[in-house]
Amino acid sequence: MNTAKFEKLLREEKQQIEETLSSVGTKNPKIPGDWEPSYPDLNVDPSDRNDMADEVEEFDNALGVEVALEEKLREIDAALDRIPTGDFGKCTVGGEYIDEARLEANPAAKTCIKHSQ
Numbered sequence: 001m002n003t004a005k006f007e008k009l010l011r012e013e014k015q016q017i018e019e020t021l022s023s024v025g026t027k028n029p030k031i032p033g034d035w036e037p038s039y040p041d042l043n044v045d046p047s048d049r050n051d052m053a054d055e056v057e058e059f060d061n062a063l064g065v066e067v068a069l070e071e072k073l074r075e076i077d078a079a080l081d082r083i084p085t086g087d088f089g090k091c092t093v094g095g096e097y098i099d100e101a102r103l104e105a106n107p108a109a110k111t112c113i114k115h116s117q
């Protein structure tokens with residue numbers, strides 16, 4: 001299997017995710033790979049509850065995006081870790097080779113289609 005091609009795809013995707021993460025959060029300097037969503041400025045006049053609700057909703061959205069991206073980043077890192085050990089492209093459940101078309105669509109895929117459910 002041409003792992004160099006997939007390694008390139010994974011690194012490109014990782015870079016894109018890190019760029020997106022830096023727009024919705026900040027890197028936690030204490031925990032590598034951990035990101036914290038940027039807190040909105042909650043300095044809203046308490047009499048203006050609609051503004052407050054908007055701010056909270058905005059934060060909730062950022063949190064959801066942040067969590068999903070962080071999870072994706074972890075999957076990518078795990079996939080990159082499997083390249084030097086020769087385990088890249090093998091299903092982590094059954095050990096069989098993952099269909100190359102599936103890896104092209106998602107190079108971070110951990111399992112074959114059968115074991116993805």
Ligand SMILES: [Zn+2]
Pocket residue numbers: 091092093094095096111112113114115
């Ligand atoms: Zn499998």
